[in-house]
Amino acid sequence: MTAAARSIALVTVIIGVALAAACGGGSTQQAPATQPPGATSSPVPPTASAVPAPEVIADGYTADAAFPHIDFTKMLGMQMVPGSSDIALVVSQDGVIRRAGLGDATTPAVFLDIGGRLIRDPGMEEGLLGLAFAPDYASSGKFYLYYSAGNPRRAVVSRFVAQGNTADPASEHVLLEIEEPYANHNGGPLAFGPDGYLYIGVGDGGAGGDPHGNGQNKDVLLGKILRIDVSGEDYTIPDHNPFARGGGRGEIWAYGLRNPWRLNFDPETGALWAADVGQGEWEEIDRIAKGGNYGWNVMEGNHCFEPASGCDAAGLLPPRAEYGHDLGCSVTGGYVYRGSAMPELDGWYVYGDYCSGRVWAVNTADDESAPVQLANTGATITSFAQDAAGELYLVTFDHGIRRLTRK
Numbered sequence: 001m002t003a004a005a006r007s008i009a010l011v012t013v014i015i016g017v018a019l020a021a022a023c024g025g026g027s028t029q030q031a032p033a034t035q036p037p038g039a040t041s042s043p044v045p046p047t048a049s050a051v052p053a054p055e056v057i058a059d060g061y062t063a064d065a066a067f068p069h070i071d072f073t074k075m076l077g078m079q080m081v082p083g084s085s086d087i088a089l090v091v092s093q094d095g096v097i098r099r100a101g102l103g104d105a106t107t108p109a110v111f112l113d114i115g116g117r118l119i120r121d122p123g124m125e126e127g128l129l130g131l132a133f134a135p136d137y138a139s140s141g142k143f144y145l146y147y148s149a150g151n152p153r154r155a156v157v158s159r160f161v162a163q164g165n166t167a168d169p170a171s172e173h174v175l176l177e178i179e180e181p182y183a184n185h186n187g188g189p190l191a192f193g194p195d196g197y198l199y200i201g202v203g204d205g206g207a208g209g210d211p212h213g214n215g216q217n218k219d220v221l222l223g224k225i226l227r228i229d230v231s232g233e234d235y236t237i238p239d240h241n242p243f244a245r246g247g248g249r250g251e252i253w254a255y256g257l258r259n260p261w262r263l264n265f266d267p268e269t270g271a272l273w274a275a276d277v278g279q280g281e282w283e284e285i286d287r288i289a290k291g292g293n294y295g296w297n298v299m300e301g302n303h304c305f306e307p308a309s310g311c312d313a314a315g316l317l318p319p320r321a322e323y324g325h326d327l328g329c330s331v332t333g334g335y336v337y338r339g340s341a342m343p344e345l346d347g348w349y350v351y352g353d354y355c356s357g358r359v360w361a362v363n364t365a366d367d368e369s370a371p372v373q374l375a376n377t378g379a380t381i382t383s384f385a386q387d388a389a390g391e392l393y394l395v396t397f398d399h400g401i402r403r404l405t406r407k
């Protein structure tokens with residue numbers, strides 16, 4: 001990549017950030033609804049047994065302030081402590097994790113601070129980026145973090161062990177380090193699958209346009225979804241990983257990703273859903289399959305990227321949903337909703353945009369229906385969160401925690 005091209009890529013990033021203030025509201029552009037207008041105008045039958053499930057209505061949702069005592073700089077995650085209906089860990093990009101009670105207004109206390117282990121001269125995308133609790137956290141206290149370190153610049157996946165209401169930084173056991181050529185596109189999501197393995201979203205290494213072709217290179221870990229077994233002291237490669245017996249790095253579960261930003265399993269179907277941040281035009285949502293090639297940098301969303309036209313899309317898996325930069329600039333993945341307060345969203349994957357604050361949902365029960373815009377919040381959405389009942393929240397840089405509810 002030439003210096004000029006790199007400058008353009010950086011300018012693109014900067015413009016994207018500026019858009020956070022500019023795209024907050026007002027536009028009437030939105031994804032089409034899946035039901036005809038007026039579908040809800042019929043009177044609701046009086047007998048409870050005959051009440052049909054409400055439908056997902058475009059812009060029929062709101063994101064109101066929740067948990068005002070949980071509002072810290074650079075929040076990008078809130079996850080319920082396994083087994084608790086009230087206690088969450090709140091992750092900040094600066095390396096601080098706080099332990100927060102949702103049901104009281106007590107200022108959350110620091111659970112763990114690894115700020116000193118982060119890169120000293122971070123780009124705006126680096127930092128503490130992901131947290132996952134071990135499936136046996138309630139008894140083991142084990143949890144996993146993904147963060148950016150320096151000298152050399154790299155992504156680190158480590159295990160820590162909690163004791164009581166805090167965790168000792170000295171409990172760290174580094175599992176995996178991936179050298180990062182640039183400061184951006186670090187990925188960072190972690191999630192345990194129903195198979196008990198740890199899934200890791202890794203960005204393409206950065207700059208712009210994936211100049212080293214990492215997304216399509218199965219011999220590197222950049223631009224991938226990884227799956228590793230962390231049940232032992234050090235990680236091992238599960239036997240059934242697609243390249244466990246050759247053809248690429250054994251850790252790879254899926255490839256052709258650019259910058260996966262949030263990765264979650266549907267607890268009902270076991271399907272893995274990821275959001276992949278686009279280059280300059282298209283943001284996408286992917287259902288991640290074993291060995292799947294999600295196209296980057298041959299394609300950005302459903303569109304040729306390299307080359308810009310006439311690319312060979314054979315064997316590339318298209319996104320389940322995409323949107324253009326007229327509606328945002330950086331997708332934030334969420335969850336397949338399985339709560340009860342919004343039954344019409346059961347089985348819909350909810351996601352949003354960091355720059356515009358728009359929130360959408362797409363039905364995972366089919367492969368074709370269009371996404372529906374649920375709300376246009378204007379918030380810098382960095383993650384979604386779920387409470388113990390499976391209700392949804394937005395974690396934001398500038399609007400604290402917001403609860404998604406039907407209007």
Ligand SMILES: [Ca+2]
Nearest residue numbers: 294295296301
């Ligand atoms: Ca793709």
